[in-house]
Amino acid sequence: MTVPGSKSGTNRALLLAALAEGTSVVTGALRSDDCDRLVVALQTLGVRCLEVEHGWEVHGVGGRFPRGGTVDLGDGGTPARFMLAAATLCAEPVTVDGSPRLRERPMGDGIQILESLGARFEWLGEAGHLPVRCIRGITGGEVEVGEVASSQFLSAALLVAPWTSHGVTLRCSEAPTSAPYLRMTMRALAEVGADAQEHSGSFAVQPKALTLTDQVVPPDASTAAYWWLLGALVPGASMTVPSFAHSLDQPDAALLSVFESMGARVRPSGADVTLTGGSLSGVEVNCEDFPDGAVALGAACAFAETPSRLTGLHTLRVKECDRVHALATEIERFGGQVVEHTDALDITPAPRSGPDLEVAAWNDHRMAMAFGSLGLVRSGVWVRDPGCVAKSHPGFWDDVEILRAQA
Secondary structure, eight states: OOOOBOHHHHHHHHHHHHHSBSEEEEETOOOSHHHHHHHHHHHHTTOEEEEETTEEEEEOOTTOBSOOEEEEOTTOHHHHHHHHHHHTTBSSOEEEEOOHHHHHSOOHHHHHHHHHTTOEEEESSSTTSSOEEEEEOOOOEEEEEOOOSOTHHHHHHHHHGGGSSSOEEEEESSOOTTHHHHHHHHHHHHHTTOOEEEETTEEEEOOOOOBOOOEEOOBOHHHHHHHHHHHHHSBTOEEEETTGGGGTTSGGGGHHHHHHHHTOEEEEETTEEEEEBOOOOOOEEEOTTOTTHHHHHHHHHHTSSSOEEEEOOGGGGGSSSOHHHHHHHHHHHTTOEEEEOSSOEEEEOOOSOOSOEEEEOTTOHHHHHHHHHHTTTSSSEEEESGGGGGGTOTTHHHHHHHHHHHO
């Protein structure tokens, strides 16, 4: 199964291309609601983005967006948090807004970091939540950062750092939330020529004008997670994802080793990676470093042979839905038993057969894909609101039909 480009990689590549000097092409970019809304937001601020085969041609603005205005990121948490930082490099005020669910998600940590770096914002509704308007630009500097709701706030500040007067240094007094995503940001900056250094919990990016060459977005490990889920659950079946070796540094690639520990077998062949299913045992694992993949893992644990315990789930409470509660609810709908804790789930598996049932997607693309995938393992599964997968993989159900035909 071919996997579309990384959503995280596409968002980072587009913002860097927009801020750099000159024209570059982002190849392999994911086409989805989140990424397309980011493109529209960048166009609102004066960036010329042209659709080309397999990606976008981006005409950079050299570190300062020529326009302001209002940008609506829909349900996109990552694009919204990146645009908060982008707004601090605009010639005119910018208002960042989103859907009712996005307005519920926390934004205060990110604003606090950006204001510590010289920017100024004004809340247009409830403090700590969208909508918010940027009224003064960023200068840069050093900030000590404690625990934050999302690593996306740190990534956003670092992504705009090359175009600040003083650069940005973030000194983390505690281990960063979802640290692998923060390191993905540092790699993305280094790959385009930025002076980006990590040392002893400190992340520093110095001022430097960047002229980008073309960027290639690798396959999305978060989407591949649902195909690994299917491969793992069907004993003797194999699932191959082409070119996935280029995605092994993405956080959700950690699922491969987790599925191996449960009883699946993983085999690389050149750049391709194949997972062969087996009889899956339950697992006890901390999911903090791969929070998106925890949804697919939870679905796998629902059909394992023995109970599982998933911990490190605190960030899942403030995603597109409360994914901790949603996972517990849907696994129980299948007939499993779940004990829900603040940041953990104890899962007793469900039977793989039973009457037809409807599962809720909770307006969450990852919930829809995880439990939709289980419909290829247990018959009679229907997913309400299937269209929400457009947030990250609009072609998901077409891919499911391809796999159904192969079963």
